[in-house]
Amino acid sequence: MPEKQVEKPFRSSIPEEKLTRARKMRKEGMSYQKIADDLGIAYSTLRYAISPGVRKRNKEWYEENKERNKESCRKWHKDHPGYSKEKSKEWRKNHPEYNKEYREENPEYSKEYYRNNKEHKKECSKEYYRKNKERIKERRKEWRKNNPEYMKKWREANPEYAKEHSKEWREDHPGYGEKWRKDNLAERNAHTAKRRALKRAATVGDLDEIKKIYRKARENPGICYICGKQIPDEFLGKGQVDHIFPASKGYPTASFNLAVVHARCNFRKGTRMPDGVDMHDRSVVERARQGCNLVLFWKLLKLILGLKTGRIGEVR
Numbered sequence: 001m002p003e004k005q006v007e008k009p010f011r012s013s014i015p016e017e018k019l020t021r022a023r024k025m026r027k028e029g030m031s032y033q034k035i036a037d038d039l040g041i042a043y044s045t046l047r048y049a050i051s052p053g054v055r056k057r058n059k060e061w062y063e064e065n066k067e068r069n070k071e072s073c074r075k076w077h078k079d080h081p082g083y084s085k086e087k088s089k090e091w092r093k094n095h096p097e098y099n100k101e102y103r104e105e106n107p108e109y110s111k112e113y114y115r116n117n118k119e120h121k122k123e124c125s126k127e128y129y130r131k132n133k134e135r136i137k138e139r140r141k142e143w144r145k146n147n148p149e150y151m152k153k154w155r156e157a158n159p160e161y162a163k164e165h166s167k168e169w170r171e172d173h174p175g176y177g178e179k180w181r182k183d184n185l186a187e188r189n190a191h192t193a194k195r196r197a198l199k200r201a202a203t204v205g206d207l208d209e210i211k212k213i214y215r216k217a218r219e220n221p222g223i224c225y226i227c228g229k230q231i232p233d234e235f236l237g238k239g240q241v242d243h244i245f246p247a248s249k250g251y252p253t254a255s256f257n258l259a260v261v262h263a264r265c266n267f268r269k270g271t272r273m274p275d276g277v278d279m280h281d282r283s284v285v286e287r288a289r290q291g292c293n294l295v296l297f298w299k300l301l302k303l304i305l306g307l308k309t310g311r312i313g314e315v316r
């Protein structure tokens, strides 16, 4: 590379206007060093720009004294360890496009370099990750958000990894799952009740209505229909939802047969029929009885008419 530069006509990187000023200053007898300092130019750059012959003479002199120069150069670098490394690092930082071009033009070299410095490269990557952890994580998160389809495929292709990953995520976000479960408790309870009722082939009413009751039990329990006392807000577990006519005896899971109660009252009642229990609000029981009777009547009618019952559901 240096040989080529000798043949190329020298063109200074100093802007023309600055160069004119420098020439004028030099004519006025100012020293090269002073001019360079004043204009903020490197000494040798200025020197070569003003008198190109110097560059040529220097080159010739260098060639003539090559061995000696090399020796002193080596000595200098030995006395200034890290200097050239720092300098080239700085230069590379300021010329990123050069590095990229170089890698593209010399793919073999890059590969070879990587092979020879595998461990070092790995260390570098790790170090980089450690230093920029938050930024990298943020970027990945953004990418995953923008590529949900890809992530879905990835999870299917790597179930083990996905499992491990969600485990890590849960560890990084303690309490999240608990919060989610809490926020969706009413819905989940309603679904559980429906699932159980279907398992027993019992009648299930409108799910939204059932959900409403479970939500009421959690958020605004009001008065317990068994003992007639207020269910306190701060009461652990708040209200519970009771099947007025017991589900265990095949009575339907539907809004008319559900009511909010104290956990302790629910426990005391157990799976007994409501008629044998001391009760504050009998009207709730009567309403439930009517609903249950209607369901029973409907079931019998279907049976008598030979209608296909299939999964009995959606009796409102």
Ligand SMILES: [Zn+2]
Pocket (backbone or CB within 6 Å): 224, 225, 226, 227, 228, 229, 261, 262, 265
């Ligand atoms: Zn009660």
